[in-house]
Amino acid sequence: MVFSSTVFLFAFLPAVLALYFIVPAGVKNIFLFIASLIFYAWGEPKYVWLMLASITAAYVTGIFADKEKYGKKTALISTAAAVVWNIALLLYFKYSDFFVLNANSLFSLSLKLPGLALPIGISFYSFQSLSYVIDVYRGEVKPQKNFITLGTYVALFPQLIAGPIVRYQDIEEQLSKRTATLEKFASGVKRFSVGLAKKAILANGIYALFQEIQSADPSSLSVGAAWLSAAAFTFQIYFDFSGYSDMAIGLGKMLGFEFLENFNYPYVSRSVTEFWRRWHMSLSSWFRDYVYIPLGGNRKGRLRQCANIMIVWFLTGFWHGANWNFAMWGVYFGVLLIVEKFLLKKYLDKLPAFITHVYALFFIVIGWGIFAYEDSAQLAQNFKNMFGLGGLPLWNAQTTLWLMQYLPLLVILAFGSAPTLSRFGKLLNEKYGGLYQLVIEPLTCAVLLFASTAFISSGAFNPFMYFRF
Amino acid sequence: MKLEDIKRSRAACAVMAAVFTVFLAFFTLGTLLQQPKDFSEMENRTLAKKPELSSEKLLSGELDEDVEEYMSDHVFLKDAMMCFRTTCDYFSGKTLQNGVYFSKDGYLLQRFAEDEANLLKNVSYLNDFAEKINVPTDLILAPNSVCVNKDKLPAFACTDDQREAAEKIRAQLSSKINLFDAYETLTALQAQGIQAYYRTDHHWTASGARAVCDNWLISQGLSPTSADFIPDTVGDFYGTLYSKAPAAFVKPDEFSFFENKNIGCTVEYLNEGKTADGCMDESFFDKKDKYASYFGGNFAKIKITSGSKSGKSILVLKDSYANSLIPLLTEQFSEIYVVDLRYLHFESVSDIIQQNNIERVLMVYNIDFINEDKNFIWLE
Numbered sequence: 001m002v003f004s005s006t007v008f009l010f011a012f013l014p015a016v017l018a019l020y021f022i023v024p025a026g027v028k029n030i031f032l033f034i035a036s037l038i039f040y041a042w043g044e045p046k047y048v049w050l051m052l053a054s055i056t057a058a059y060v061t062g063i064f065a066d067k068e069k070y071g072k073k074t075a076l077i078s079t080a081a082a083v084v085w086n087i088a089l090l091l092y093f094k095y096s097d098f099f100v101l102n103a104n105s106l107f108s109l110s111l112k113l114p115g116l117a118l119p120i121g122i123s124f125y126s127f128q129s130l131s132y133v134i135d136v137y138r139g140e141v142k143p144q145k146n147f148i149t150l151g152t153y154v155a156l157f158p159q160l161i162a163g164p165i166v167r168y169q170d171i172e173e174q175l176s177k178r179t180a181t182l183e184k185f186a187s188g189v190k191r192f193s194v195g196l197a198k199k200a201i202l203a204n205g206i207y208a209l210f211q212e213i214q215s216a217d218p219s220s221l222s223v224g225a226a227w228l229s230a231a232a233f234t235f236q237i238y239f240d241f242s243g244y245s246d247m248a249i250g251l252g253k254m255l256g257f258e259f260l261e262n263f264n265y266p267y268v269s270r271s272v273t274e275f276w277r278r279w280h281m282s283l284s285s286w287f288r289d290y291v292y293i294p295l296g297g298n299r300k301g302r303l304r305q306c307a308n309i310m311i312v313w314f315l316t317g318f319w320h321g322a323n324w325n326f327a328m329w330g331v332y333f334g335v336l337l338i339v340e341k342f343l344l345k346k347y348l349d350k351l352p353a354f355i356t357h358v359y360a361l362f363f364i365v366i367g368w369g370i371f372a373y374e375d376s377a378q379l380a381q382n383f384k385n386m387f388g389l390g391g392l393p394l395w396n397a398q399t400t401l402w403l404m405q406y407l408p409l410l411v412i413l414a415f416g417s418a419p420t421l422s423r424f425g426k427l428l429n430e431k432y433g434g435l436y437q438l439v440i441e442p443l444t445c446a447v448l449l450f451a452s453t454a455f456i457s458s459g460a461f462n463p464f465m466y467f468r469f
Numbered sequence: 470m471k472l473e474d475i476k477r478s479r480a481a482c483a484v485m486a487a488v489f490t491v492f493l494a495f496f497t498l499g500t501l502l503q504q505p506k507d508f509s510e511m512e513n514r515t516l517a518k519k520p521e522l523s524s525e526k527l528l529s530g531e532l533d534e535d536v537e538e539y540m541s542d543h544v545f546l547k548d549a550m551m552c553f554r555t556t557c558d559y560f561s562g563k564t565l566q567n568g569v570y571f572s573k574d575g576y577l578l579q580r581f582a583e584d585e586a587n588l589l590k591n592v593s594y595l596n597d598f599a600e601k602i603n604v605p606t607d608l609i610l611a612p613n614s615v616c617v618n619k620d621k622l623p624a625f626a627c628t629d630d631q632r633e634a635a636e637k638i639r640a641q642l643s644s645k646i647n648l649f650d651a652y653e654t655l656t657a658l659q660a661q662g663i664q665a666y667y668r669t670d671h672h673w674t675a676s677g678a679r680a681v682c683d684n685w686l687i688s689q690g691l692s693p694t695s696a697d698f699i700p701d702t703v704g705d706f707y708g709t710l711y712s713k714a715p716a717a718f719v720k721p722d723e724f725s726f727f728e729n730k731n732i733g734c735t736v737e738y739l740n741e742g743k744t745a746d747g748c749m750d751e752s753f754f755d756k757k758d759k760y761a762s763y764f765g766g767n768f769a770k771i772k773i774t775s776g777s778k779s780g781k782s783i784l785v786l787k788d789s790y791a792n793s794l795i796p797l798l799t800e801q802f803s804e805i806y807v808v809d810l811r812y813l814h815f816e817s818v819s820d821i822i823q824q825n826n827i828e829r830v831l832m833v834y835n836i837d838f839i840n841e842d843k844n845f846i847w848l849e
Contacts, residue, residue, distance in 0.1 A: 183482050187477075189486060404624070405564065451553075451557065
């Protein structure tokens with residue numbers, strides 16, 4: 001089920017919220033677990049078994065990963081089993097087509113493609129289950145004896161499908177003891193409204209521009225249009241994905257959970273390194289804690305550190321999809337991070353903010369150019385077009401039309417990418433406290449919710465981008 | 470520092486929670502309790518039916534799709550929300566929506582994108598046909614509103630030039646077809662301050678059709694329509710372009726038509742086996758698509774027998790522009806056969822001409838139609 005669909009907003013969510021607050025505290029978890037399974041099974045009934053199997057695997061391996069109780073050897077074997085299970089699941093369901101395809105072309109074979117439909121959210125819930133078992137092995141958390149509680153953690157519908165990747169250690173306590181308060185509910189509402197508007201109004205809005213340029217006749221394109229399309233994609237992916245995270249965090253709050261942040265205004269970054277500290281934070285910290293540091297991190301010399309960075313970023317890229325462009329996208333950032341770390345850092349620290357900001361944005365946008373096209377010919381053509389090698393005019397009347405049609409939206413997106421609006425809200429709060437909290441804020445949320453509904457119910461269906469991953 | 474770090478008073482939290490509760494309840498109950506519609510006049514399409522529950526559908530995931538479709542078709546206040554969205558988009562600078570420009574003087578103008586290959590192919594189908602039949606053939610070529618009202622387009626608008634397309638048609642057209650280009654007539658009419666096209670619909674107005682019909686009749690040495698054709702108005706009309714770009718500020722057109730009480734006619738819908746008196750189907754007067762009150766829409770094959778004493782017969786090959794022009798031919802022709810190739814497949818038009826001894830053929834098409842339609846291939 002998609003957050004920005006009428007079925008979720010006007011059937012599932014009201015029913016779940018109403019019942020959640022009615023049922024006694026003792027059954028809240030099992031209620032959430034069942035609701036989450038329904039949420040997942042909606043549209044994907046056959047894979048709900050896979051997720052239940054995955055939860056069971058995490059439950060069993062988690063119990064035996066307890067060193068204190070079962071000894072180091074058993075715990076290690078159990079953890080290894082969890083790693084193998086989750087990686088095998090991902091390889092089989094997500095990457096088997098890719099491997100067969102590449103084996104076919106490499107060795108001129110003609111193996112049949114497995115053609116499996118990707119189980120939605122598998123990249124996210126596999127990583128969540130895995131982090132739980134590893135944390136048990138490391139002794140950072142106690143194994144969860146209650147199957148329902150663990151199931152609720154893995155399947156929890158707000159973050160099930162597209163993150164953030166919530167760590168068990170972050171919500172361990174909340175799983176058994178949490179209070180849904182009015183304050184949390186209100187703050188969840190605010191967060192959810194903002195997220196919904198980011199997705200339904202802003203991301204979908206600018207996606208229309210990206211689509212128009214992509215589907216335009218090549219004869220009506222220009223170098224300017226290629227950059228406009230790159231800008232559109234850059235905004236779309238941020239507002240789409242961070243909108244989803246906002247909604248997940250907001251829904252979590254309504255239910256009494258506190259999830260960690262997933263984005264921190266990534267486009268205000270002044271270096272690529274900073275960008276990765278602000279973008280999809282739950283994924284990069286996952287790779288840092290479960291891959292980079294176990295590999296030795298920066299403690300084993302420069303060469304090993306560079307190799308570790310490349311491994312982690314190759315995996316980060318490849319995690320996004322079974323295609324070379326995603327791996328390339330990861331490697332591209334790996335290289336940039338190494339260059340920044342050992343070469344550019346001292347200059348970047350000294351240069352004026354404006355220049356470093358442009359520098360970072362340039363490489364971010366180019367990165368999205370790699371990310372956006374799974375077809376290598378399209379990918380190459382797009383870069384040719386952007387850098388004037390595609391035989392296109394610099395600018396034309398159609399490009400002016402596109403720019404003028406979307407200029408106000410682009411300005412809103414630019415402001416929305418920075419903490420400006422948030423600061424403005426704080427300022428208003430300081431100045432008009434009561435009026436702001438009692439009237440302005442709730443009214444803004446009401447308008448956002450209503451407008452988002454209007455945009456959802458009148459627009460073409462448009463799922464979240466990160467569902468593919 | 471994030472906004473939610475702001476400490477809120479309990480009252481403020483209650484207001485916020487109330488906003489959300491009311492929002493959810495309003496749309497949930499509204500959607501649940503409203504009387505479901507079968508047909509959306511606004512979008513001019515049949516809406517999804519209530520999904521039927523079955524365990525088979527549930528397990529295959531098909532039920533989910535049906536429910537999603539049903540919910541999004543029937544969400545509370547859907548038409549109003551589409552209108553709200555279009556209005557928001559317009560005020561955010563989107564003067565072009567769904568291929569329609571919000572233009573000056575309240576005009577909605579459809580962007581023209583020339584498809585040269587299809588255009589020329591369609592002309593060649595018309596040529597082949599005209600060369601095969603041995604009957605005088607005319608083509609009334611109607612430019613679209615975006616061509617005649619080009620000066621009303623908003624800033625930065627781009628559209629292909631229909632005059633160029635018309636020139637290509639002229640150059641390609643067989644000498645067997647006598648071309649009547651309606652551009653001059655319609656431009657002259659607009660210059661007199663008479664609206665030649667609807668502002669919210671893609672058709673020409675009754676006045677536009679009449680001016681063109683008169684000038685064509687004169688060009689053929691026939692008398693123009695007489696003063697017996699009297700205008701009648703049935704009220705507000707939101708046309709097809711409004712449905713594509715339904716903004717709150719769009720003012721409706723007025724739907725008028727000409728009727729001639731002295732020269733009655735009988736309309737036979739040959740494939741449907743029904744007969745009607747007169748060209749107007751009044752049941753459409755209080756529906757949204759008022760233009761469909763001409764003959765009740767488009768049909769494969771119609772035969773009109775008028776009270777005209779001329780004894781002349783004509784076959785009209787047409788798109789929907791012709792629907793408002795055909796009633797004006799009833800004074801000059803006793804028998805009018807009307808063929809719409811979108812609906813007449815596997816039946817030879819030349820046979821119809823031969824079997825009924827039809828004396829002449831009139832093709833009435835707008836440029837957009839020749840540019841886009843794929844049904845000319847059925848013409849034989």
